[in-house]
Amino acid sequence: MMERGDARKWLMGFTEQPEHHRLALAGCAALGDPFFIPWLLRMMRVPERTRRVAGESFRFITGADLSERPLEGSALEGAGDEAESDAEVLEMDADSELPWPAPEVVAAWWAERKEDFHSEVRYLLGHPMTPESLREGLRLGRQRERRSAALELAMRYPGQPLFDVGAPGFRQRQWLAALP
Numbered sequence: 001m002m003e004r005g006d007a008r009k010w011l012m013g014f015t016e017q018p019e020h021h022r023l024a025l026a027g028c029a030a031l032g033d034p035f036f037i038p039w040l041l042r043m044m045r046v047p048e049r050t051r052r053v054a055g056e057s058f059r060f061i062t063g064a065d066l067s068e069r070p071l072e073g074s075a076l077e078g079a080g081d082e083a084e085s086d087a088e089v090l091e092m093d094a095d096s097e098l099p100w101p102a103p104e105v106v107a108a109w110w111a112e113r114k115e116d117f118h119s120e121v122r123y124l125l126g127h128p129m130t131p132e133s134l135r136e137g138l139r140l141g142r143q144r145e146r147r148s149a150a151l152e153l154a155m156r157y158p159g160q161p162l163f164d165v166g167a168p169g170f171r172q173r174q175w176l177a178a179l180p
Contacts, residue, residue: 004120007031015039025053029060030148032122032129037061037110044103055101060148062117063126064109066099071109073102124148131156135179138163138172153179 002010011031014024025043028036036057043054055066066072117123125145127133129152137149143165150163163175 004031004033004122008033008035011036021050022053025050025057029057030151032061032124033119034061034114034117034121034123035119037114037117041103041107041110044101044106049095051103052095052098052100055106056095056098056144058101058106058110060125060145061123062110062113063123064106066101066106070105071099071102073100073105075100124152131180135176138165138179139176 008031011024011027014020014027015036017024021043025040028040040054040058040061044051044058046054058064059066064071122129124133124137125141127136131153134149134153134156137145138153141149146165150165154160154162157180163172163179165172167175
């Protein structure tokens with residue numbers, strides 16, 4: 001597993017290359033590092049289709065529900081979101097369920113709460129990534145968060161199999177009850 005400082009440097013390389021912004025946004029969510037929040041807030045103001053993914057990455061770290069008013073914005077705030085290629089249309093479809101962030105309101109939300117987040121702690125949905133909070137993410141999270149929690153637990157416990165978040169619910173409940 002990569003050290004936090006190395007992971008930050010590696011991710012920052014992607015944040016500086018517009019063609020890799022989508023990858024950087026996914027990496028920010030996976031790392032759960034509040035260090036990247038200022039960049040995520042800037043990406044929510046960029047009039048391109050990565051705005052939704054920036055909001056989702058912000059939510060993964062902070063737990064802010066951007067589908068609720070006043071944090072939810074509209075597509076009109078991101079004029080210029082027209083697809084240019086088939087690949088972009090497919091990416092847009094994958095993001096179509098994500099809310100449009102209201103950048104100014106989200107920035108104000110962060111300004112009020114940023115002191116609750118520490119620069120040397122990784123977060124998932126506003127909670128420090130601990131084995132307990134990751135197991136809680138498996139129990140209560142949406143599918144995207146559950147995948148993230150499962151991957152994080154698998155990396156932390158190399159001998160353990162990856163939790164199958166696509167398995168039938170009754171089987172997942174059995175596995176959850178057996179987790180250390």
